[in-house]
Amino acid sequence: MAEWVQSGYNGMFRLTGGESGEQYAGYVVRTQGESGGQPERWSAYEFHADRGEHGEHVWIASHASREVAQTAVKGEFLCEVYLTGNGPGHCPFPGSIVRHTIYKGKRLRTVLCGEHSGVFEGWDTMPLGEYRRTHGLIPDAPIIGERVAPVPEITCFVESAKNAETITERNMWIAMHKAARALANYRFWYGHFVAFPIEPNARQYRDTRTQWEHAKEHAEGIHAVYAREDHGQESAELPDYFLHSITCKAAEIVRSRKR
Ligand SMILES: [Zn+2]
The missing domain is CATH 1.20.58 (Methane Monooxygenase Hydroxylase; Chain G, domain 1)
Incomplete structure (x- = not known):
């Protein structure tokens, strides 16, 4: 089981363990708060063993809550298109790109799978991994309403x-x-x-x-x-x-x- 372990002091936590033995996944660190009366800010870094010579830490999200920032490390990002019809709910496939645009000074973005990559045509497109490294991304962040998982009728x-x-x-x-x-x-x-x-x-x-x-x-x-x-x-x-x-x-x- 992957587990968050406090690393030395209470401003840093590492994610270690996993199904395939002792796999290290990354850490979150408090980058603001504790002293000075500022609100807390936590930054999440994911470890990519395939980058650089000995692997590399990559920033992938920041959030006011440590728990929420932690979900970004090795997080699951599903397509955000809502499907009607049989077993209505959001598309259950993993997202692979993010389409994004600036609207009234705010960045709007939507996570999309291959099949739905044509939605929001005209918005900028970025591979999901690149978007996470550039703008940060929290799994299951509010879309328009809650995520609804489709109900499978027969899967076994x-x-x-x-x-x-x-x-x-x-x-x-x-x-x-x-x-x-x-x-x-x-x-x-x-x-x-x-x-x-x-x-x-x-x-x-x-x-x-x-x-x-x-x-x-x-x-x-x-x-x-x-x-x-x-x-x-x-x-x-x-x-x-x-x-x-x-x-x-x-x-x-x-x-x-x-x-
Ligand atoms: Zn989809």
Whole structure:
């Protein structure tokens, strides 16, 4: 478990530990307050092992509250687009770019995934990591209203496959799971591509999109077989809630990969 540990005095805390052993993630430090009667200000620094010769600390946010500043270190930044329709809620995919603009002297910004990177066209665009280093970013900062997570209807494809009563049903769940994995790959590369639009990323993005299209077609076909053989329905379409569940599962996979 990652843990915040006070470092020497009460103005500095380090985040250490993690799922993969003793991983050091970064620190927050009080840059204002304590004495002099000023309000407190905490700055968060993230450790990037891949930068510089021995890794580098990068400033990624400042906040009046230590607890809030701490959430920025290895924070999760999700897309802020609100989706209506099936299981309404905010888009569950990780953000990859930030679109921002100055309005009446204040910086407005929105975190977007690859799929929604076209929203707020005309605003400036920056890769998420660069925006964090330039302007700072707090996870789950107020958007317009609260973040609402979409409610998945079925996400346990693996469990469902285990409990399937027929071979056709089992195959159908497996196809759904494969589709979710393909969608996860595609959405991951989509996000990567909009943040870093270079040819190798474009190729990955196109390949994974094709794989997803095939996996989706395959899932639709297998679902039609299941509907016909197990329920006697001719020409059944893939229900919306299946697609919704595939999307939720895919988002879960991308998010676990980002962590
Ligand atoms: Zn999105």
